[in-house]
Amino acid sequence: MSPVTRSKQKNMANNELPITSCNSMRTVSNEQNMISFMDISPYLPVYSGQNDEDIEYFIYQFDELASLQQWPDKKKLLILKSRLRHKALNYLIENPILKEESDYKTFTKKLISQFC
Numbered sequence: 001m002s003p004v005t006r007s008k009q010k011n012m013a014n015n016e017l018p019i020t021s022c023n024s025m026r027t028v029s030n031e032q033n034m035i036s037f038m039d040i041s042p043y044l045p046v047y048s049g050q051n052d053e054d055i056e057y058f059i060y061q062f063d064e065l066a067s068l069q070q071w072p073d074k075k076k077l078l079i080l081k082s083r084l085r086h087k088a089l090n091y092l093i094e095n096p097i098l099k100e101e102s103d104y105k106t107f108t109k110k111l112i113s114q115f116c
Contacts, residue, residue: 040065044079049087055115059108073104080107088115
């Protein structure tokens, strides 16, 4: 029996989930069953600033997923900025003060005031 097989059996005996590969991009443990960003990214909403989009609903959806992932505010801010498109992204790019904003709640309030 190979050392890898013995390690997998030991993990399973301890009620731990086996790690299948170094390239799995997924962190799994009994204490924290988190899904990787790569797994969740297709479900993260995108906001373009079009008239038929609701900025408050976009932020609500984003916050729900971020909460499930237990992201800290700095990570939420970085990922939220990456989900902006078209008008919303242009607004971010054209406003250097907003672009440099490091407080998640302040940033979302400014987005809401611009697009509501």
